[in-house]
Amino acid sequence: MGENWRKEYLRSLPAVDAVVTVYKRTHNGGTYPHTLLVQAVQEVVEQLRQQVLTSREEKDLLAVGLGTDEVAVRVATWLSQIEQPSLRRVINATGTVLHTNLGRAPLALAATEAMAQASRYCNLEMDLVQGTRGSRHAHVEKLLMQLTGAEAACVVNNNAAAVLLALNTLAAGKKVIVSRGELVEIGGSFRIPDVMAAGGAHLVEVGTTNKTHLDDYRRAVDEDTALLLKVHTSNYKVVGFTATVKMAEMVKLGQEVGLPVMEDIGSGLLLDLARYGLEKEPLVAERISAGVDVLTVSGDKLLGGPQAGIIVGKRVFVEQIKKNQLMRALRPDKVTLAALEATLRIYLTGHPLQQIPVLAMLSMSADTLRQRANMLAQSIRERAEGKLTVDVREDVSFVGGGAMPLTQLPTTVVAIRPTQVALQEYVERLRTGTPALVGRVQDDWLLLDPRTIRDTEEEEVILCLM
Secondary structure, eight states, X not given: OTTHHHHHHHHHSOOHHHHHHHHHHHTTTOSSOHHHHHHHHHHHHHHHHHHHHHOSSGGGGTTOOOSHHHHHHHHHHHHHHHTSOSSOOEEEOSSEEEOGGGTSSOOOHHHHHHHHHHTSSOOTTEETTTTEEOOTTXXXXXXXXXXXXXXXXXXXXXXHHHHHHHHHHHHTTSEEEEEGGGOOEEGGGEEHHHHHHHTTOEEEEESOSSBOOHHHHHHHOOTTEEEEEEEOOTTOOOOSSOBOOOHHHHXXXXXXXXXOEEEEEESOOOSOOGGGTOOOOOOHHHHXXXXXXXXXXXXXXXXXXXXXXXEEXXXXXXXXXXXXXXXXXXXXXXXXXXXXXXHHHHHHXXXXXXXXXXXXXXXXXXXXXXXXHHHHHHHHHXXXXXXXXXXXXXXXXXXXXXXXXXOEEEEEEEEEEESSSOHHHHHHHHHTSSSEEEOEEETTEXXXXXXXXXXXXXXXXXXXXX
16 A cells, blocks of 8 residues: 555656647747657656656655646756757866866867868868878878977877887787886776787886886897887876886887887977976977887877877888778877867967967966966955855966876965855856856865966856856
8 A cells, every 4th residue: 555656656657649749839849850859758757757666755756747747848858958068168277287077188279270170171181282192190290200300200099099009010919028117007097008918919027116227128028029118107106216217228228139119108298397397207309319219199188289199209110000900990080180280380380388278377377377366356256246255375286187296386276165055066056057167176165276267268257156
């Protein structure tokens, strides 16, 4: 007897065709395809069915409308939500510049414009001068060679793919020697040993977690060895009693034993940012100058471009990599290449510290940040009408994206606490708004860091907060 109420509620669920009829009558016939409308009704009714089945007591369902008209209203909401894009614009107020969850590097204006142009027909694989088939790598190879000093270059869809492709080309079925202290795990649980295995290479670990010497590599070389590999530990640091082998030493050893030397440095830094308070990171050109044979880097980290895996180095090895059959599966599309080309041109002919957002954010002065935070806080106070408590305080920003883990950049943040709703509810409303606004919650305050808020977004931030 105690479950009779549940059966009654289940019997009360309206028929699909009845809801479809009501929806069309109340929405001027409806503008959605009939099949989509039927799907919407079916899903809404099933959601209500599950709610009835999982409710513990009848009182849990008293406020749930099961009438045909009420279900039709739910269907209208379902249909309006399906029109909203899943990928939405977010204002990043966290202070983490390369925020992986928010898409890492925001692109330069020139890059977004180039993507729009390339989204139409374009000369992706056509030499317009000769009127013959061309190579998609040609659009960025010369720029990469000029910026890094490399003999050749090619691009794939991300850096993990670059490492995979290079290892598969140069060392499939052979041994690759790498320091035990460099077997890193990168985002999404992708580990260097697993990437090596997927590429068909056999891992040979040398040294210890904190110390690896040149002789460790030398002793491990045998007739089955194909490659010497270094991996820059960009997302963590081993400090204290440590020792690593410099690239120049690795190159010399490679020449002695007749093996190519490859390195993955990840972040893809083209400019030295140490004078802006950032820790020293290897520059791509420095590694090429040191003689590395193959170098892999990311496009969407400190380089400030789109997601891409960039391979630069000696022509004899890069040309082999280009011819690997996996290249077709890993190659970048036209809009990625357009964005990367535009970004690289800024380095070559423009003003990268001003035009590339990542570099502009990382090099922003403490005085500028303090001034922006104070102005933003004042504007919020003037328009909040007592609904928000607003403070300004010193804090730190982060590089993010698995780069420069020890760097904490001084900043000034705007600290906000709502006076009429719970902080968690307020933060959720901001996160689900249009545009979405994401800050950093700390000690029961919402912190907004102007380092990652563009000048053009400040008015939108204020509107979101109200």
